[in-house]
Amino acid sequence: MTKAIKLLTALPPAQRERLMTLAREVSFPEDARIFEAGGTADRFWVIRSGAVSLDQPVNDLRRVTVAGLGAGDLLGWSWLFPPHEWDFGAVAFSPVRAYEFDAAAVLRLCEEDPQLGLVLVRNVAEVLAHRLEMTRGKLMEQYAMHRRGGAL
Incomplete structure (x- = not known):
C-alpha cells in the first residue's frame, strides 16, 4: 500500500505559500457533522x-464509515x-482543527497561477488514487470475510 499524500507538504514551497494566503483556521467539536x-x-479542508x-448513507437510519482521515489529510475534493x-458525509471523530479553503477563491488562484493549478490537481489526483486503493483493499477484506462465512 502506498503512503498517504499530505496535500500541503506535497506542494512546492512557493505554491504552498500562495495557497496558504487563502487559508482560514477552523475547528469542529467531536461528533460535529462537517x-x-x-x-x-x-x-x-486540510486537517491540522x-x-x-467519511461516511456513506445506506438508508435513512444507517451510515457506513468508508474512511478515516487525520492530520495532514485533505478533507473534501x-x-x-x-x-x-x-x-460522502464527514463527521469529526474527535475535536478537529483544520485549514479551510474557499473553493471559488482557490480556483481563481489556480487560473492566475496555472503552475499552482497543475500541481494542486496532480496532488488531489494522487490523494484520490490512494483513497481508491484503500477502498479496494477494504472491499477485498470484506469479500474474503464474507466468503469465509463472516458477517458483512
Missing part, C-alpha cells in the same frame, strides 16, 4: 489535528469536479 453527502461542495470519518456535490 458536511453531508449530496450537499454543495464549495470548500475543502484530530480525526474525521468534490469542489473540484462538477456537479460540486459531496460524494
Whole structure:
C-alpha cells in the first residue's frame, strides 16, 4: 500500500505559500457533522489535528464509515469536479482543527497561477488514487470475510 499524500507538504514551497494566503483556521467539536453527502461542495479542508470519518448513507437510519482521515489529510475534493456535490458525509471523530479553503477563491488562484493549478490537481489526483486503493483493499477484506462465512 502506498503512503498517504499530505496535500500541503506535497506542494512546492512557493505554491504552498500562495495557497496558504487563502487559508482560514477552523475547528469542529467531536461528533460535529462537517458536511453531508449530496450537499454543495464549495470548500475543502486540510486537517491540522484530530480525526474525521467519511461516511456513506445506506438508508435513512444507517451510515457506513468508508474512511478515516487525520492530520495532514485533505478533507473534501468534490469542489473540484462538477456537479460540486459531496460524494460522502464527514463527521469529526474527535475535536478537529483544520485549514479551510474557499473553493471559488482557490480556483481563481489556480487560473492566475496555472503552475499552482497543475500541481494542486496532480496532488488531489494522487490523494484520490490512494483513497481508491484503500477502498479496494477494504472491499477485498470484506469479500474474503464474507466468503469465509463472516458477517458483512
